[in-house]
């Protein structure tokens with residue numbers, strides 16, 4: 001049986017739900033594609049619309065233009081607050097109002113910019129990512145109304161899909177407006193439309209270029225092949241030396257972690273195989289849970305390799321080559337540390353004494369939730385109350401770069417990553433959609449969570 005507060009909130013959200021869906025439909029129609037110009041008028045209109053929706057639920061919201069690190073004008077951001085009690089905790093609500101482009105509308109079954117309900121889902125670009133996040137915040141604040149017992153700050157970003165170029169200067173300019181005890185980032189999603197999740201971790205990433213040189217100039221493979229290995233073969237030996245016989249990465253100094261907060265449910269191998277089009281004979285590399293291999297253990301990918309194309313190749317020993325490694329790092333390891341370890345390993349494992357040197361490229365920090373924080377427990381309780389089933393938390397193998405940045409700038413804040421998506425949402429792809437029953441439960445979850453955070 002539902003407890004009476006959950007019942008009360010659910011009734012209010014039900015009564016408000018057509019307004020919430022209407023906000024989402026209007027948002028979809030705005031076509032707020034940041035790739036068409038972060039500073040453009042259509043992005044400003046999108047920001048103005050979101051600010052107006054927030055004012056309707058009691059947030060003192062306004063539009064502000066950020067500036068890029070080089071001082072040029074940046075994105076149209078929405079910031080706002082609803083301060084109820086100077087002694088109460090403060091919660092920052094994050095979402096973004098920009099959406100991914102639609103390169104090929106004919107790949108859609110519906111008009112991407114007309115919100116269209118089919119069955120239990122609402123289709124449209126930005127219906128889930130991240131119009132859904134805006135709808136959740138709006139619905140939760142409306143449901144609580146004057147009963148809100150935490151202070152709210154709101155940041156709805158206008159350039160997330162472009163990698164947030166002016167995010168850091170904007171936050172640094174508005175530190176006081178963002179300062180908070182808990183940050184709710186509603187830009188990820190649930191295990192499924194029926195099973196809620198917190199996103200527990202993100203991997204970091206770092207890149208290096210590795211140069212391998214054996215000769216000063218190319219030579220004939222018939223005349224010198226044998227004692228002299230070509231640079232591509234030496235590079236292949238170097239790459240394979242990173243792995244043990246099980247296919248686990250075995251580079252000293254590169255950290256490996258288990259899923260943050262413990263693994264509640266492993267990823268399903270058949271689903272991963274189907275999603276990725278894995279050929280039948282291929283066996284997955286590495287050991288341990290599939291989830292740990294996808295979310296929290298390090299992985300290396302060769303993303304570039306300078307070699308002669310097959311077409312037009314001839315009998316020559318290639319004297320030198322360069323390849324680029326992209327390393328996904330465990331959530332808590334500093335990427336610089338993993339990068340140093342990888343670079344050192346490459347140089348130390350130069351096959352047959354070939355010259356190996358490394359260029360160190362970009363680093364991005366990962367992120368891990370604090371599984372023992374009060375706010376984490378509150379969020380999991382709220383999810384279970386709203387959805388009627390216990391949450392199954394999950395990690396992300398990729399990165400959401402602004403989350404570690406937020407955590408770095410506000411180290412004391414508890415960051416909770418929630419969101420409107422589920423595996424059928426197709427964010428960034430044709431036929432993006434949001435589950436409406438899950439949206440309703442997400443709104444109820446956030447309202448209940450804000451209740452709990454007041455304690």
Ligand SMILES: [Zn+2]
Pocket residue numbers: 096129130160187
């Ligand atoms: Zn997003």
